[in-house]
Amino acid sequence: MRGNPVYKREMTISSRSIRLPMIMLIFNSILALAAFLNMYSVTTRVEVTAEISYSSFLQLYVFLTLIEFFMLFFIMPALTAGSISGEREKQTLNLMLSTQMTPAQIVLGKLLSSMFHMALLVVSSFPVIFLVFVYGGIRLRDLAVLLLLYISVALLCASFGLCFSAFCRRSTAATAMSYGFLVFLLLGTYAVNVFVRSIMQMGRADYANQVGLMTSQADSGVFFYLLLLNPALTFYRVVGEQVGNLDLFVQIIEESGNHPSGPLIGAWVPVSIGLQILLAAGFLLAAVRALTPSSGRTKRKKKYLS
Amino acid sequence: MLRIENLKKTFGKYHALDGLTMEVKQGALYGFVGPNGAGKTTTIKILTGLLAADEGKVWIDGEDAFGDARRVKEKIGYVPDSFGVYDNLKVREYMEFFASCYGLEGLMARKRCSCLLEQVGLEERTDFYVDGLSRGMKQRLCLARALIHDPILLILDEPSSGLDPKTRREFKELLTELNEQGKTILISSHILSELNQMCTDIGIIDQGRMILSGNMKEIMARVDQSNPLMIHVHRNMDKAMAILRSHGCVRTISIKDNCLSVGFTGDAQDEVLLLQRLIDAEVLIRGFYRQQGSLESLFMQITDHKDKEVLLYEGKPSI
Ligand SMILES: Nc1ncnc2c1ncn2[C@@H]1O[C@H](COP(=O)(O)OP(=O)(O)OP(=O)(O)O)[C@@H](O)[C@H]1O
Numbered sequence A: 001m002r003g004n005p006v007y008k009r010e011m012t013i014s015s016r017s018i019r020l021p022m023i024m025l026i027f028n029s030i031l032a033l034a035a036f037l038n039m040y041s042v043t044t045r046v047e048v049t050a051e052i053s054y055s056s057f058l059q060l061y062v063f064l065t066l067i068e069f070f071m072l073f074f075i076m077p078a079l080t081a082g083s084i085s086g087e088r089e090k091q092t093l094n095l096m097l098s099t100q101m102t103p104a105q106i107v108l109g110k111l112l113s114s115m116f117h118m119a120l121l122v123v124s125s126f127p128v129i130f131l132v133f134v135y136g137g138i139r140l141r142d143l144a145v146l147l148l149l150y151i152s153v154a155l156l157c158a159s160f161g162l163c164f165s166a167f168c169r170r171s172t173a174a175t176a177m178s179y180g181f182l183v184f185l186l187l188g189t190y191a192v193n194v195f196v197r198s199i200m201q202m203g204r205a206d207y208a209n210q211v212g213l214m215t216s217q218a219d220s221g222v223f224f225y226l227l228l229l230n231p232a233l234t235f236y237r238v239v240g241e242q243v244g245n246l247d248l249f250v251q252i253i254e255e256s257g258n259h260p261s262g263p264l265i266g267a268w269v270p271v272s273i274g275l276q277i278l279l280a281a282g283f284l285l286a287a288v289r290a291l292t293p294s295s296g297r298t299k300r301k302k303k304y305l306s
Numbered sequence B: 001m002l003r004i005e006n007l008k009k010t011f012g013k014y015h016a017l018d019g020l021t022m023e024v025k026q027g028a029l030y031g032f033v034g035p036n037g038a039g040k041t042t043t044i045k046i047l048t049g050l051l052a053a054d055e056g057k058v059w060i061d062g063e064d065a066f067g068d069a070r071r072v073k074e075k076i077g078y079v080p081d082s083f084g085v086y087d088n089l090k091v092r093e094y095m096e097f098f099a100s101c102y103g104l105e106g107l108m109a110r111k112r113c114s115c116l117l118e119q120v121g122l123e124e125r126t127d128f129y130v131d132g133l134s135r136g137m138k139q140r141l142c143l144a145r146a147l148i149h150d151p152i153l154l155i156l157d158e159p160s161s162g163l164d165p166k167t168r169r170e171f172k173e174l175l176t177e178l179n180e181q182g183k184t185i186l187i188s189s190h191i192l193s194e195l196n197q198m199c200t201d202i203g204i205i206d207q208g209r210m211i212l213s214g215n216m217k218e219i220m221a222r223v224d225q226s227n228p229l230m231i232h233v234h235r236n237m238d239k240a241m242a243i244l245r246s247h248g249c250v251r252t253i254s255i256k257d258n259c260l261s262v263g264f265t266g267d268a269q270d271e272v273l274l275l276q277r278l279i280d281a282e283v284l285i286r287g288f289y290r291q292q293g294s295l296e297s298l299f300m301q302i303t304d305h306k307d308k309e310v311l312l313y314e315g316k317p318s319i
């Protein structure tokens, strides 16, 4: 890490730009405001009813971690989507590629600097998040799992941002594609499941009518596994379990026609995190490939010939 | 030093490079010229490893350029046709960043940067932001950047575009100086008069093919031969015509106001002898010179496709 020139340069440049301090200011202000409002409402209620409602502290936990999750989810692509295409626009990418630096080093340097920014954001928010320890109910292990999820989500978002950035000529196109993909992860994976299941359901209903059977439950088949890539669902699974409320998770799983008791559902979090990391690795490899000069035409031709 | 053989590159259906072959000798200052879209930048990008060729071979300093990228890139310094600069980065940091791209760090890198910045005359600007430099300064900074790892081959893609004549001259001197220090330089340019004075060798490329290449002096001699010999005759035009008609090197003659324009294929020695013969025959001559040959006219001559067609239709040029 010390030796990566791109990482070092990014650090120098970002230390001079107002962007990161602004992001940190807004990020932490929102978290602090949310925490303050929650605490304030709890304490005013104590004054009136002399009763401390512990459930509202759990709500605080859910609320804070949720805000943080979505902020990370939306900030990371913004940090990376312009990073390689921006260099292409400024004509510095070719300069770097003409040196002894490899495309992999360039991608890694960009990834490291965006992950560093993510670490700054997350660590700076710890004091607010740790408020929940004052009242108990949440264990250190829970926070560790949450942190792991944050890291994997940030890694995934940074990776597809970098990948689109490496493929697109323009930063605006890369940003648009990144957010398009983000929306797909967030809503598309769910929508596909609902859609496929309703189609299957219709098919089954027709069949059942013809042969005079009872309508059986349809499911969305392999599309169900797309849900594993939905970071928001995994986040809900983690936090919901920690606070003992998984209603929404169960509902979404049922809507895809699966029963929320299978072995996959039990191992949802590790499998999902593992898949996200794998997907991130795929995106990073694709980014490296995009930066490596190749004459795809001849390679294909040669394959045909031989 | 640099040898390119049968290099081909197509973009879609368009043949940007169509069997380019060229050679740059050790220690040469090679002028790489061609009209817009001839394939100069494409060639240079292939040399610097930014584009992959479809076909062909390239050797740089005896090494296969499509082989070990690290070893090849160590030998090449590249100044692209646009200078890429970062906002929010100072001149020194910019240099040190590219030094670290070649694995140069610490004191060594800092010394090398200072040394190069001094060489290009930017030693007083080390704490300026790169963005705020003038065009000429940026160009010199780019040259210094390309030299950071002490390459043996320096490749410049149209480095003079957008510079004023004075800055261009300074830049040219800088390149000549580097060449004298033993660096082989390949420079692509449109400004032919500049290459004229500076380059030792030249290659003219058009539509992805090398159409003329060789030593600058030899080529200039050929340029001379292709230009008419102008003879201003004061008296005795008839005798002059007789001598010229019988001369073996004379191809064409045209007259305009006592001034003969002679297509003459002989070299300098033949010119001297011709003048002597005319004087001996008591032809009074007011002027005798080759029309100024320039690389430009040669360039126009061989890259202007329309002209060739017209000539074909006209048949033999008339006297
Ligand atoms: N990435 C690309 N995609 C498609 N065509 C390209 C690409 N790069 C270059 N070309 C085409 O290849 C041809 C050669 O381009 P090149 O840039 O090498 O010319 P050049 O000699 O450098 O011209 P100039 O003097 O204008 O810089 C041009 O006709 C150009 O349109």
Ligand SMILES: [Mg+2]
Pocket: B040, B041, B042, B081, B157, B158
């Ligand atoms: Mg060009």
